[in-house]
Amino acid sequence: MEKKKFKIPHTFVIIFALIVISALVTFFVPGGEYVKVEHTDQNGITKQALEFRYIDNQPQSWQVLTAFYKGFTRQAGIIVFILVIGAAFWVVNSCKAIDAGILSFLRVIKKLEKVRWLNFIGVNNIVIVLIMLMFSLFGAIFGMSEETIAFTVLLIPLAISMGYDSIVGVSLVYVAAHVGFAGAILNPFTIGIAQDIAGLPMFSGIEYRFVCWIILNIITISYILWYARKVKRNPSKSPMYEEDAYWREKAESEENIIEYHTPKSGWWSYFIALGTLIIFSVYNPHTSIKIGNSVTDIPFFIPFLTLLFAIFGFLSLRKSIHFFVLNLLFFTIIFLVAGVMGYGWYIGEISALFLALGILSGIAANYTANEIVGKLVEGAKDILSAALVVGLAAGIIVVLEEGKVINTLLHEMSLAMNEAGRVGSLGAMYMIQTFINL
Known part of the structure; x- marks a missing residue:
């Protein structure tokens, strides 16, 4: 009898399991909340501070199912945004505009490869570095994050046409922007808010963050270049080889014979x-x-x-x-x-x-109104699963919040970090935040 190979569960299954685990946590962890408390110091100045207090928890059972609805309503903006992006790019792609752009871009690359010094460095390597640096700057300066979804849809087919895979395409935009977001040279959503709360001069320490940003980019871009080179040498080594078959076949098929007209x-x-x-x-x-x-x-x-x-x-x-x-x-x-x-x-x-x-x-493209609507709907259908993941994942936080345990978990984590000292607590905060983001 043949052993069944282990298959990674569907994303929805993983999220549902996490929601159930979160619900079980609400039965065993006491509730807690942070309340504002006023303190008067020796100089008679009154200051407000957050103080943690234990309260009764509210165990979640059948509320696991309502968490999906509340997760979708909470993330409605991002869900609609993803659907609109998918719909718009479906229309653009149906016009073969992206195909024309990719073909033109590849022709330019082939011409540049004839330049000796560019060919020595690798034109594709230069393209990867420049695109990643650009999006990394966007993340570092004005906190680009969700906006990368639009660019990801565009650059994945480009990366595959260049001989890479969709992982490289996502890395060019999404990974690069979030590396910049982490470096946070002038990111108003992280550094701006945090320094304002801490009472520090706005955007102080920019030199240190700039050095960190450079180091993060060197490490990330170097790895992506290494990975991209490996995939180009042997595309079958890519974990996305089967999933990327559509774009590879499209690049090699006669569909790219485009009739240019206006x-x-x-x-x-x-x-x-x-x-x-x-x-x-x-x-x-x-x-x-x-x-x-x-x-x-x-x-x-x-x-x-x-x-x-x-x-x-x-x-x-x-x-x-x-x-x-x-x-x-x-x-x-x-x-x-x-x-x-x-x-x-x-x-x-x-x-x-x-x-x-x-x-x-x-x-x-001379589509009728019905054709435009039809293609918008097709595009929204195509990206619907990604939009559903966002709403479902929000249900995890909904269960923890309504069970009144999320503040207790955060409080206990902060106590544990205090015992680790300043350096240890910094590392612990980073690991905890990374786990929460995942």
Whole structure:
């Protein structure tokens, strides 16, 4: 009788098991909460502090099932964001714009490989390093995190077409941005908040964090280059070999024989986008770019970007609808960065931006309204499992919070770290935070 090979459980099974374990914890761990308490020091100054107190726990049983609903409602913004990203890129991909962009990019790489010194270093290596450094800076300066999802969808097929796998594609964007997030040179969401709470000068110690950021990037990029080289030599060694078969086959098939053309609908899409940008420029002639704690006012920034779109949109349409859709994608990314840094955009505004990308791409490709909606729905279906993971995982925290035990667990961890000394507690905090993130 043949032994069955062990299979890693489905992601949903793992998450459900963690929720059940969390529910069991609520039966044995006492409840706790932090309350604000006022203290008056010797100088008569009253200060507020958080004080931990034990309370009755609330064991969770059938509430395990309601945790899913509450997890989805809590993470509704990110879930919708993921669905919109998948929907928009499905439309873009159906226009074969990404295929055209990848083919053009690969042609440029082949030309650059003829340059002796570039070929010695490795053009692909240069591409990997530059892309990872760019996204690492985004994470270090303005805390790019969830926004990387949009870029991941774009760069995975590019990485596979270059002879790598989807792990390299994810690393180019997601891993790089979070390495930058960890280095946190000017990250307002980590360093800014933490130093404000601690009463330290804002963004002090930037030199130390910059050195840490460089070290983290050297280690990460070196590993990705080593891994990418190994996969390119023998693609079958990739753990994603079977999963990446679709993109490999697509790159090798005759589907990449693209008929370049520009239908009249492309011009309609161009003028709709340009008109919208002109209106936005009229009401927002000046932009205040926030980098860390500093604010720089840039006059006529949005009007300037609108002018660039008008020029490059016109030129790309003269060439082909595929390059116009790529132009739309490029300026979507530009306006995403401008919106986050200049106008405080977050998931809601970014979702709207990519929804506009999907609709305008569909119009440009001469799709009917029903066809655009159909492709948006197909794209949302394709990425639905990733969106479900976000909602399900949030259920773990819901169970611990409603069981009133999460603060008790954090309190006991803090007591254990206090006994380890300053250096030991720093390491312990890092490990605990890493475990919680996982």
